[in-house]
Amino acid sequence: MLLIRCPYCEEERPELEFRHAGEAHVARSSEISDISDEAFEQFFFIRSNPKGIVFERWRHLNGCARFFNAARDTVSDRFLTTYKAGEPKPDVAGLLK
Amino acid sequence: MTQPFRIPGAGRLTPAKTVRFTFDGKAYTGLEGDTLASALLANGVHLVGRSFKYHRPRGFLSAGAEEPNALVEISRDATRKTPNVRATVQELYDGLAARSQNRWPSLGFDVGAINNLLSPFLSAGFYYKTFMWPKAAWKRLYEPNIRAAAGLGVAPGEADPDHYAARFAHCDVLVVGGGAAGLAAALAAAETGVRVILCDEQLEFGGALRYESGARIDGLGGFDWARQATGKLAAMDNVRLLTRTTAFGYYAQNFVGLTERVTDHLATPGTAPRERLWQVRAARVVLATGAIERHMVFADNDRPGVMLASAARAFLNQYGVAVGRTIGVYTANDSAYAAAIDLKKAGVDIAAIVDLRDDPSGPLVEQARSLGIEVNPGRAVVGVGGRNRVSSMIVQPKGGGGKRTIPVDALLVSAGWTPSVHLFSQSRGKVAFDAESQRFLPGQYAQDCVSVGACNGTDGLAETLNEAFAAGEVAAKATLGETSAGGGGNARKVDASEDWAGGMLGSAPGAGADTTVKAFVDFQNDVTAKDIRQAVREGMRSIEHVKRFTTNGMATDQGKTSNMHGLAIAAETLGKEIPEVGLTTFRAPYTPVTFGAIVNHARHELFDPTRRTAMHSWAEAHGAVFEDVGQWKRAWYFPRPGEDMHAAVNRECVTVRRSAGLFDASTLGKIEVVGPDAAAFMELLYTNPWQKLEPGRCRYGIMLREDGFIYDDGVVGRLSADRFHVTTTTGGAARVMNHMEDYLQTEFPHLNVWLTSISEQWAVIAVQGPKSRDILAPLVEGIDLSDAAMPHMSVREGSICGVPTRLFRMSFTGERGFEVNVPADYGQAVWEAIWAEGEKYGACAYGTEAMHVLRAEKGYIIVGQDTDGTVTPNDAGLDWAVGKKKTDFVGIRGLKRPDLLASGRKQLVGLKTVDPKVVLEEGAQIVQDPNQPIPMTMIGHVTSSYWSENCGRSIAMGVVAGGHGRLGETLHVPMPDGSIAVEIGSAVFFDEMGERLHG
Known part of the structure; x- marks a missing residue:
């Protein structure tokens, strides 16, 4: 069972309190009604699913109930960092040092 | 005796x-x-x-x-x-x-x-x-x-009648294994004051010291020292000692699973749990898991009586049992000599020691000789006599030559010791092959842990204790933020110890590639040396493939005795070095774990709770038959004496339309959307327009996913400019709340809105039918119930029976109807009061089945029954509920996808069987040409189908390709006993003008 740091509660809590919520930094256009089919496909259907560092959303469901973002290594399952929703993507190279 | x-x-x-x-x-x-x-x-x-x-x-x-x-x-x-x-x-x-x-x-x-x-x-x-x-x-x-x-x-x-306990535990240092190394590490860690857990699978600590008669520490016999150390640890408040406790799995971030066997050793278990599952999170882990002796791989090495030398020694020194009267020994290292010596000293005859090594020497070998034990160097045991018990060993010089049969009734074997790196490997650490000692040892660590003693390849007792004391201290100090070289003041005087190094891997003489004998590598899976060679011959190159093809090292055994032999034979057959072939992955659990321990308290109600509404006991007392809807128990129908389900449902449906009915709608999801931007938020989450909805009015809302498909629906009442009372489907309550929170927190965080689940705060009593207003009027205070003051689709706040209420004028039956929301604690009392009024008008209580029929008579859909996640509002005939002037809502772009606009989509229509008595089966397929050979072209399916007593015929809904353009067509529903003709039409079967809604 992983320990995950909730950036709102500012502490590590067991995985049981959290729910995974898909890839992070998939921005919904404020003019979504007008975007092209290709742009909608990218937004709705296409996910990066890499082997290695992923940016993903989690929800501290059985805690503060906030959604937040995390950078995790899918090979080791290690969380590099977690950060609040809306904050920019952290610098991966810096985290790996 | x-x-x-x-x-x-x-x-x-x-x-x-x-x-x-x-x-x-x-x-x-x-x-x-x-x-x-x-x-x-x-x-x-x-x-x-x-x-x-x-x-x-x-x-x-x-x-x-x-x-x-x-x-x-x-x-x-x-x-x-x-x-x-x-x-x-x-x-x-x-x-x-x-x-x-x-x-x-x-x-x-x-x-x-x-x-x-x-x-x-x-x-x-x-x-x-x-x-x-x-x-x-x-x-x-x-x-x-x-x-x-x-x-x-x-x-x-049969079901397991025992119960199991679970504990979550946190500690600074978890020490796995309570032998010499584990005890030393735990002592050193505990002395710094940090929280220590020490666990061991045996009933008492000591490990190999329990039988290693040659060990002396601090002037004490090995086992006495272990007892003294245990006593010292037991007296410390910061130490938790767990015996009969196996660390079975090592997971991410130093999370280790332990099972403690609490009562399996007791004649009368009493009320204590059978086992206790410990889920331990440790800042540092010290692995002191020891080593496991390997057997020799020779012909018929599985005969009863052939056993590991260390086992015979444990049986003697711990339990006082001789495993035979005339015992042979077959070894490739020194440690088996110790067993022979102990047995000989206890008066057991040692027939001979057969040693594969050409020139064994050292104190143990000398001692054996001096005790008069025959030592045969450079020889091998190439077979045994006996069937259900070994009766002799057949000895031959390892290069070949004359065979000699020596009668024995037990044969002790030892090919050396395999460091137990199971947990280290489970922690994702990488093992490294040590060519010198021919064994895999912990290499690169993946977590905050350290291996000490035999599992780390440390052979001597003195070296083991020094290493373990240092490691325990370093681990403990690290949790305190201190660094330490370790070992300060903790040096122990080891007066005597035994050397367990050396040995051999793979098949022994007489079981080589040129033989067909059964020389077992893995006893539990019945895998022989020959099987492993065959796997390589048949093309298995990776050790992982060899493992799966032969099953070597699989299942509950996890290769404890077999892994290294199997690997060595595969490597030899492949003509490669052992590290080139590599080790298979060790899987958790180390030893089998009962399902009971894993499942633990999560059984029955504690796994899947039953949810009951505030009015449940009334329904029960009035003979309701219940159905399960998710975790809810919902009243399905209320049969009266002599009625079957069909009769009860028919009566309920007719009574509602003739007089009135009471229905428990409490399970519907309810969410309060509050705040200055509540209407703006509703605009974004639902297809409908909300800004202009006046306070006090309601609207049927449709929620889409971003892909344009219907996700949920429900009636929404606007209580005030900044407050909406939203209802969801029963099954959708939690996910709709999650969906709303997701958008509010991440896509629309600029909106000032607060969401609260109020599903369980309000009990909901639906009163439906022409007499509904007459029934409620005497009970309601502060609300004008007249059609003019409170028309269909409106909501008022006031009180009923002296209790606050949110009273909705709405209908899921097509009749004049109300839904009375009262605080859940008053649900049953208010229901009983309404029921007393209702009885005056001949009203009935109706269940979910009648509710389904009544709504189907009106063509009202149920999300999840008439829709399946691929239905758009247009497909469902609900285009009117999509705000055409809106520039944004969740799903607005998805609705414009080419596939969703294409012709020929499956659309919801009404289905009337040509024979009005025939009731279609829900889920049945719909075809155009009933005579087409199989496979037929299926153009749709039936989603809802009932007998309607009010219509005097069967009614059904279904989705059909291009359905909206097929009104009046006759299609067919093929069934095993013939095809059923159906006519496509409107899904509204009763009161097509909708006049009854308004009274």
């Missing part, structure tokens, strides 16, 4: 404390402190099981958790039967009843042993090849027969 192999004066058990037990129905006596294995051996019983595949007779290989052979069934009563219990681990208690497994009709004479003669057909991977033809026979003939003939114990047939 009842225990002829018990040696007076040997071991630590008390002769007076006898314990009775049975094995295969026969009564025996053992001693308190025995394992089932030591007690059986004390009685001279070696034959205890039949092997997995070949049904070969098997005895005890070991004295511990690595036991692959002696698996038995322990039963306390009819429901408490545990298969595959290692007899070497099961502690004896008075009245214990054990049975052997995988034999028929008896252990001594087993018909299944024919498999041994058929073994040329049963070699590695046989089931992939032999039984592939004819294909159909696999399922009916081959598989059931193979499963019956092969296998271990039988799973219990």
Whole structure:
């Protein structure tokens, strides 16, 4: 069972309190009604699913109930960092040092 | 004497404390402190099981958790039967009843042993090849027969009556293994004051010190030192000692799973839990898991009586049991000599020591010789005599030559010691091969842990203790943020120790590639050296493939005794070095864990709770039949005496439209959307326009996913400018809340809105029918119920029976209707008051079945029944609910996808059978041409279908390709007993003008 740091509660809590919520930094256009089919496909259907560092959303469901973002290594399952929703993507190279 | 192999004066058990037990129905006596294995051996019983595949007779290989052979069934009563219990681990208690497994009709004479003669057909991977033809026979003939003939114990047939406990624990240092190394590490860590947990799978700490007679520490015998150390630890408040506790799995971030066997060793378990699952999170882990002795791989090395030298020594020094009267020893290292010496000193005859090494030397070898034990260097045991028990060993010079048969009734073997790196490997650490000592040792660590002692390849006792004391101190100091070189003030004086280094890997002489003998590598899975060579010959190059093809090291055994031998034989056959071939991955659990421990409290109500509404007991008292809707119990229908379901539902449906009915709608999801931007938020989450909805009015809302498909629906009341009372489907309550929170927090965080789930705060009583207003009027205060003041689709706040209410004028039946929301605590009282009024008008209580029929008569859809996640508002005929002028809502772009705009989409329509008496089956397919040969072109399916007493005929809805353009067409529903003709039409079957809604 992983320990995950909730950036709102500012502490590590067991995985049981959290729910995974898909890839992070998939921005919904404020003019979504007008975007092209290709742009909608990218937004709705296409996910990066890499082997290695992923940016993903989690929800501290059985805690503060906030959604937040995390950078995790899918090979080791290690969380590099977690950060609040809306904050920019952290610098991966810096985290790996 | 009842225990002829018990040696007076040997071991630590008390002769007076006898314990009775049975094995295969026969009564025996053992001693308190025995394992089932030591007690059986004390009685001279070696034959205890039949092997997995070949049904070969098997005895005890070991004295511990690595036991692959002696698996038995322990039963306390009819429901408490545990298969595959290692007899070497099961502690004896008075009245214990054990049975052997995988034999028929008896252990001594087993018909299944024919498999041994058929073994040329049963070699590695046989089931992939032999039984592939004819294909159909696999399922009916081959598989059931193979499963019956092969296998271990039988799973219990009844539910487990025992209960299990669970603990979450946190500590600074977790020490796994309570031998010399583990005790030392725990002592050093505990002395710094940090929280320490020390666990060991045995009933007492000490590990190999329990039988290693040559060890002396601080002037004490090894085991006495262990007891002293244990006492010291037990007296410290910061230490938790767990015996009979196996660390079975090492997971991410130093999360280690332990199972503690609480009552399996007790004659009367009482009310204590059977096992306790510990989920430990440790800042640092010290692995002191020791090493496991390997057997020698030679012909018929599985005969009962052939066992590991360390096992014979443990049986002698711990339990006072000699495993034979005339014992042979076959070894490739020194440690087996110690067993021979201990036995010889106890008065047991050692027939001979056969040593593969050409020139064994050293103190143990000298001591054996001086005791008069015959030592045969440079020789091998190439076979054994006996069937159900070894009767002799056949000795030959390892380069070939004359054979000599030496009578023995037990044969001790040792090919050396394999460091137990299972947990290290599970922690994702990388093992590294040490060419010098020919073993895999912990290499690169992946977590905050350290290995000490034999599992780290540290051989001597002095080195082990020094290493462990240092590691314990370093680990503890690290949790305090301090660095330490370790070992300060903790040096122990080791006066004597034994050397366990050396040994050999792979098959021994006489079992080489040029032979066809059965030399077992993996006893539990019946894998021989020949099988592994065959796997390589048949093209398996990776050790992972060899493992799966032969099953070597699989299942509960996880290769404890077999892994290194198997690897060495594969490497030799491949012509590669061992590290080039690599080690297979060790899987959790280290030893089997019961389902009971894992499932633990999560059973029945604690796993899947039942939710009951505030009015549940009223419905129960009035004879309701309930149906499960998710976790909810919902009243399905209320049969009166003599009524079946059909009659009850018909009566309920007719009564609602004639007078009125009461329905418990409490399970609907309810969410309050509050705040200055509440209307703006509703605009974004629902397809409908909300800004202009006046406070006090309601609207039917549709929620889409971003892809444009219907996700949920429900009536929404606007209580005030900044407050909406949203209802959802019963099943959708939680996910709609999650969906709303997701958008509010991440996509629309600029909106000032607060969301609150209020599903369980309000009980909901639907009062539907022409008399509904008359029924409610006398009870309601502060609300004008007239049509003019409170038209259809409006909401008012006031009180009913003196209780606050949110009163909705709305309808899911097509009749004039109300939904009375009251605080859940008052639900039943208000229901009873309304019921008393309703009875005056002949109203009924109706259940979910009548609710379904009534809504279908009106063509109202149920999301999840008439929609399936691929239905758009247009498909469902609900285009009117999509705000055409809106520039944004979730799903607005998805609705414009080409596929969603294309013609020929499946659309919701009404279906009337040409024969009005025929009721269609929900889910049935719809076709255009009933005479088309199979496979027919299916153009849709039935989603809802009922008998409607109000319409005097059957009614149905379905989705049909291009359905909206097919009104009036006749289509067909093919069924096993013929095709049913249906006419496509409007989905509104009753009161098509909708006049009754308004009274």
